[in-house]
Amino acid sequence: MAGGGKVYSFQEVRKHSQRKDCWLIISGKVYDVTPFMEEHPGGDEVLLACTGKDATADFEDIGHSDAAKELMPQYCIGEVDAATIPAKLAHAVLPAKGAAAAPAPRASTGQGVWLTVLQLALPLLLVAMAFALQNFAKTKTE
Numbered sequence: 001m002a003g004g005g006k007v008y009s010f011q012e013v014r015k016h017s018q019r020k021d022c023w024l025i026i027s028g029k030v031y032d033v034t035p036f037m038e039e040h041p042g043g044d045e046v047l048l049a050c051t052g053k054d055a056t057a058d059f060e061d062i063g064h065s066d067a068a069k070e071l072m073p074q075y076c077i078g079e080v081d082a083a084t085i086p087a088k089l090a091h092a093v094l095p096a097k098g099a100a101a102a103p104a105p106r107a108s109t110g111q112g113v114w115l116t117v118l119q120l121a122l123p124l125l126l127v128a129m130a131f132a133l134q135n136f137a138k139t140k141t142e
């Protein structure tokens with residue numbers, strides 16, 4: 001480990017959240033991945049999105065290979081003081097490339113209500129029509 005076991009507070013680590021100065025927290029360790037930003041096969045954006053929080057889950061979710069894990073010690077600069085990490089950390093979500101920043105608007109609630117009414121009314125209408133037809137047939141045969 002390059003940092004010789006230095007302990008950083010969460011507040012200190014989160015100051016380094018830029019492309020040219022990027023630190024990550026993974027499994028309680030602090031990694032200065034600044035020299036790795038351009039080489040990271042997953043791109044630099046994902047690394048940037050993982051700053052300012054505990055990135056352990058994000059790192060694990062990808063299913064990084066053993067080769068990836070072997071690269072890690074060279075970027076390790078120390079550990080994070082667990083007591084300084086806020087209990088609830090917001091999860092940064094990256095918009096998909098080329099996608100609009102805002103999510104597509106959902107169908108308006110007004111439309112939704114009408115669809116439900118139609119869905120309920122249609123079977124009733126069919127039953128009523130069947131009865132009417134039956135009555136009509138009856139009166140014709142009498």
Ligand code: HEM
Nearest residue numbers: 031041042046050055058059062063064065067068071072
């Ligand atoms: C010191 C930290 C990290 C190192 C050394 C590292 C290294 C690597 C390496 C070597 C790969 C190629 C695939 C593999 O061998 O598994 C990779 C892919 C990837 N990494 Fe990381 N990574 C780090 C942190 C992260 C973090 C925090 C994220 C956040 C989600 C991330 C997201 C990804 C993604 C999305 C890919 C592409 C996966 C694919 O194309 O299938 N990595 N990383």
